Amino acid sequence: MFPKRPLQVAILCAMTGLAVPHAHADAPKSAALYPVCDTPAVPIGKEDYQPSSLALHGLTALYINIDDVISSAKPKNVKLQKDLKEAVQQRLSAAGMRLLSKEEMETTAGQPEMSMFPSYPKHLGPFKPGEPRIEYNAACCTAGIWTSFSQGAMTLRDPLLHHKLATWGGGHNTTDCNNVGKWLSEVVLKTVDDFITAKQKADKDYQAWQKKQGQTPAKPKADTPPASADKPTKDVAPASTAKPVELRETNDAEALACDTAILLYAEIFPTAAVDISDAKGGILGKIADNMKACPQYRYRIETHADQRSSHEYNDVLSARRAVAIRNYLVDNGVDEEQFDLRFYGKRKPLVDGDNETAWAANRRVMITPIKPK
Known part of the structure; x- marks a missing residue:
């Protein structure tokens, strides 16, 4: 063979x-x-x-x-x-x-x-x-x-x-x-x-x-999906400790400052799906434009799931959603070196509770600007 x-x-x-x-x-x-x-x-x-x-x-x-x-x-x-x-x-x-x-x-x-x-x-x-x-x-x-x-x-x-x-x-x-x-x-x-x-x-x-070949040895580029919480990566100080801005509609993403932390809710994905919603995709488009206008910043993007279903299911779901966001940003002109992605499944709930309100709050995407060097 x-x-x-x-x-x-x-x-x-x-x-x-x-x-x-x-x-x-x-x-x-x-x-x-x-x-x-x-x-x-x-x-x-x-x-x-x-x-x-x-x-x-x-x-x-x-x-x-x-x-x-x-x-x-x-x-x-x-x-x-x-x-x-x-x-x-x-x-x-x-x-x-x-x-x-x-x-x-x-x-x-x-x-x-x-x-x-x-x-x-x-x-x-x-x-x-x-x-x-x-x-x-x-x-x-x-x-x-x-x-x-x-x-x-x-x-x-x-x-x-x-x-x-x-x-x-x-x-x-x-x-x-x-x-x-x-x-x-x-x-x-x-x-x-x-x-x-x-x-x-x-x-x-x-x-x-x-x-x-006469080339300078390059640092290998990671080919894995976003790093999960099970394998910690080195943390970098966020650019701002202010309360994140919640985005639910495309108009909410107008005129974002480079150091604005953003909280997206999972309505950008249909329930249990990994394809970005046509109705909510415009929000990510505005975020992509903002990143391109702020090349001096890097951004950490985290995907989270609610407490329902198993850890394995939620890990896979949030990982695939993270990959979908990555692909969307790159397709819209954002340099992949400008952001990193992490998925946490249901390991980091934002609020406690076993009801629709708690599930909706924990089903989220967090975008944190990283302080430039």
């Missing part, structure tokens, strides 16, 4: 930090240079492709189908390590990465996804009614697992054509079937450890690769 030599990829979207040329509709077909680059144009035929192994550089979060691995063992009566998922999360966290949910992965740049495919000895079943059982034979018993890591990519020659490329993988098998659960648990954790080692090597190799 994987070639012996590293797959050569031009540029992996949102992972390399390199400038990506943008196709121009009116560019001549016989052009000798790639059009519209942020760096000096690359002569066609002179591309310097980087190894795909460097695509792991800067990775801060990924999805692993660990729940599928755990559920696949149950009908086989294979007992995995009880805290297997927690152990995976701890390993990633220690390496500066976060385990994404499947929903978070689908809204994360590059959609970084690790898929594990275990195979079990046939004598474990399960067997359909009337199907003959397969007897255990120690001399002819195998178990295995294959792992593939993939992420979104774009090539230099056609940056508008997106791909899903496998950039890391590996497999393990055993003929000792005495304790398949113990073996499989150990291999899952070893695979995660091997991936972390490969990612750390990619970080170092990428710095060397940049120097070889």
